[in-house]
Amino acid sequence: MAYDLKKESDVKEYVEKLGVEYRFGCYSEKKPEACHLLGDYLEGIKKDFEKASKVYKSTCDDYGYAKSCYKYGNYSFLGKGKSGSKGNPQVAYEYYEKGCNLNDSDACLHSGLLLVSKSMPREIDWNVPKGLEFLTKSCDLNNATACFYLSGMHISGVQKKADQSAVTASSGSGTSSPPAGQPPLKDSDYIVLKDMKKAFQFAHKACELRNMYACANLSQMYARGDGIEKNEKEAEKYKKLALEMQDEVKKQHDTLGFQQGVGMPN
Structure with a gap:
């Protein structure tokens, strides 16, 4: 049957049929991808976050479906799908780790x-070496945000002492200095050493993966000769x-705003 998606009645019928197909694929055919789509359907179409949460959790636990593990991690972190819940970072981490594996x-x-x-919440122990492994794996899997974050870590370095540490994805290239009156930091004071060559490599990959901020950092690195030979053309x-x-992001935002406003009363 062909649907006319300009007609409200056809849209409603099409949406309901999608739900039936996803339920059949999940519960009768035992297809994990169908179960995940059912979770997305419950979340995005029905706005039933409690049921969506249960579907994501079971799809992760029963089938080892990575995207569902990630989604349930998000729900757990935010307390979404559970009335009155403030979120559980430890459960979130458990499911994020499962999804990463x-x-x-x-x-x-x-x-x-x-x-x-x-x-991040105090329930999670600060563990930079292990966190670095996860971020590196994410970057290796072509996650632009992870590559950008790793670049920032190598720009500023990560110090050992918690009260001195500032693990940030830097918005610009450069180095940090100790407060006035304190002795210069040594390599042994760092968990992650400042390394502009590595920072450049991660920024370059993040930019190739269309991370706008990484491209901006890359421009600064070439302009200053940080981690790479100075090159004004690059x-x-x-x-x-x-x-x-x-500009692309701005246009997308403006278009979305216009579409959302169509037909709205003044």
Whole structure:
């Protein structure tokens, strides 16, 4: 049957049929991809987050479906799908790690961020070496955000002492200095050493994967000769690319805003 998606009645029928197909694929045919799509359907179409949460969890636990592990990790972290829940970072980490072990790049990214970021919940122990492994795997799986974050870690370095540590994805290339009156930091004071060559390599990959901020950093690195030979032509090239990406993001945002406003009362 052909559907006219401009007709409200056809849209409703099409959407309901999707739900039936996903349920059949999940519960009768035992297909994990159908179960995950059912979770997406319950989340995005029905807005039934409690049921979506249960579907994602069971699809991860029963079938080892990586994307469902990642999604349930998100739900657990936010407390989504459970009335009155403030979220459980430890459960979230458990499912992110499971998803990462199943080679989901986003799950690896979030596993790593929970371990290396000082702004994360206290329930998660700060573990930069292990977090670095997760982030590196995520980058190897072509996650642009992970590559960009790794670049930032190597730009500033990660210090051992928690009160001195600042694990951030830097918005620009450069190095940090100890506060006035304190002796210069030694290599032994760092868990991750400052390494502009590695920072450049990670930024280059992140830019190739269309991370706008990495392209901007790459431009600065070429302009200053940080981690790579100074090259004004390349600096201008990546500056232009970053600005083009910025324009694309702005256009997408403007288009979305316009579409959302169509038919809305004044």
